[in-house]
Amino acid sequence: MTASAEKGQIRKLRGIAVSPGIIIGKARLIDRSRVRIFYHYLINEEQTSHEVRRFKEATEAAKRQIVDLKARMPDHIKDHSFILDSHLMIMDDSMLYDSTVDFILKEKINAEWALKKSIQRIKQLFDEIQDEYIRDRYLDVENVAERILRHLVGKEEENLAEITERAIIVAHDLSPVDTGAMNVGKIKGFITDAGGKTSHTAIIAKSLKIPAVVGLESATSLIQDGGIIIVDGNRGEVILDPDDETIIDYQERQLQHERFESNILRSSHLPAETLDGYRVAIEANIEFPEEVVLARDYGAEGIGLYRTEFHYLRGQEIPGEEELFDAYREVAEIMAPSPVTIRTLDLGGDKFSSISKFQDLRLKKETNPALGLRAIRFCLKEQEIFKTQLRAILRASAFGNMRLMFPMISGLQEIREAQAILEEVRDGLEKDGIPYDPGMRIGIMIEVPSAVAMADILAKYVDFFSIGTNDLIQYALAIDRINEEVAYMYQPFHPAIIRMIKQVVDIAKGTGISVALCGEMAADPMCAYLLLGMGVDELSMNSRGIPLIKKLVRSISLEETRADVGDVALFETAREIREFVMERMGPFLESPEYRNSQDLLADATG
Ligand code: PEP
Ligand code: MG
Secondary structure, eight states, X not given: OOOOOOSSSOEEEEOXXXXXXXXXXXXXXXXXXXXXXXXXXXXXXXHHHHHHHHHHHHHHHHHHHHHHHHHTOXXXXXXXXHHHHHHHHHHHOTTTHHHHHHHHHHHOBOHHHHHHHHHHHHHHHHHTOOOHHHHHTHHHHHHHXXXXXXXHHTOOOOOGGGOOSOEEEEESOOOHXXXXXXXXXXXXXXXXXXXXXXXXXXXXXXXXXXXXXXXXXXXXXXXXXXXXXXXXXXXXXXXXXXXXXXXXXXXXXXXXXXXXXXXXXXXXXXXXXXXXXXXXXXXXXXXXXXXXXXXXXXXXXXXXXXXXHHHHHXXXXXXXXXXXXXXXXXXXXXXXXXXXXXXXXXXXXXXXXXXXXXXXXXXXXXXXXXXXXXXXXXXXXXXXXXXXXXXXXXXXXXXXXXXEEESSOOSHHHHHHHHHHHXXXXXXXXXXXXXXXXXXXXXXXXXXXXXXXXXXXXXXXXXXXXXXXXHHHHHHHTOOTTOGGGGGGOOTTOHHXXXXXXXXXXXXXXXXXXXXXXXXXXXXXXXXXXXXXXXXXXXXXXXXXXXXXXXXXXXXXXXXXXXHHTXXXXXXXXXXXXXXXXXXXXXXXXXXXXHXXXXXXXXXXX
């Protein structure tokens, strides 16, 4: 999707709608991109001492900042303050310091330019080093240079938790850490240049009920800090400097949106029962315990996916067993007797783990994080973290109806290893006489194509499957889920995806295990119709999608839908599948709830 400023009075940018709602307010430009070198200029002899002084002062200020950071380091990671010490040493290193001063004096160039030249020279040297670990230390040099540069140009990094005025955040990109730490009371919306529909940043925005548009490409260069903008999270549009008439128009739309939300909420507690009497489990995806109440308000009949990793991204420290146990127990108790499917840590990928508390683990910066040390791979490597979480989950299982699920399984070996660790943790609890649910069901996410190919084998070792289409689409169609350039290729109706889902569902049915789907597509009524017709037992989604999907369930006959959808694997193109579903769903697509929802829910069908 491209962002484009339209001609005429209204300047509008188009991006990807990821979290519904309309908000009118002041833009707050956050600079998270690298400091670019903008001013390259020659200086005369008299100016050299001034430039050298500027560079020295910036370096001193950067040093003070590091010393301060070091002083505030939490005790448990103090042992690793050597990382900051090494940054201090780099600042004093002659390759950086003396060389920059030299460039200023000899080549008569400004300090930023001179620093950049020093860095380029250091990079060339590092590039020649064979040892990967040492070569990667260049990143520390870059980080140090970036810090000095920020002082030179007077740009401080902003912390979203510290924003105290109502604002709409405009950023090149936001990490899930940023969104998780947002001052929710003050941040009324956000828009980014980067990002796609299923990026975790987008998912969090939806959970926090903050209107958001991503993938705008050039929002940060077109929007002025402090300017008034309108974010239309329903349509994926951003209006720049609106006139009075436009503001009034959008205020009206805002009201309509709120009216629609309250209408649909009224029916959210009706059961998800088809016309022919089948109950379908419509559940919620959550990231934090605080969302459980919202999930229930929206009519969730269980938690189909509890993304536990976000708890690890919050705060200064890696959470301990007691903290995790309290959180999991709370969720289990509030939902009981309904099920809570808790997923073990899915760190990595776009859930950035190289924040300071994880640096203890010496995780390498990865070229392809989505294909790297993510999810179960991370847990099998960092077993102490994994065991602590499993112990907390098992203990919480005694307080409700919990199920455990492992993410990103690619083959049987990972299941075996994870189950062996789980067994060990169970034994520990037995020994300590601590209660847990011995019958807790254990499942896996099917989100890597190899797991689809292996599904018949894997089904013999687990109690359920949960298909994660956000990643399955990413890995099967080879599209980075956070890259806006390829966001248009996110196609749940792609025949390859539909065939994979069908294959997994058929295998689950044949083996007698249940199969859920918890990707974003579950919240799209057209996708949900197809999934129910294919035999998916449970759909789990962002809470806000639940009322509409429950309404869909109440409007269909499951037997008829299954018969209709029967041969879906024979279709050749996404368009054919989409047209087929549209034709079958006719009356529902005409209903006011659906039509309004098109303005509200992001169209997940691509
Ligand atoms: C998925 O991949 O579809 C999924 C539900 O998990 P996540 O979005 O957290 O990767
Ligand atoms: Mg996933």
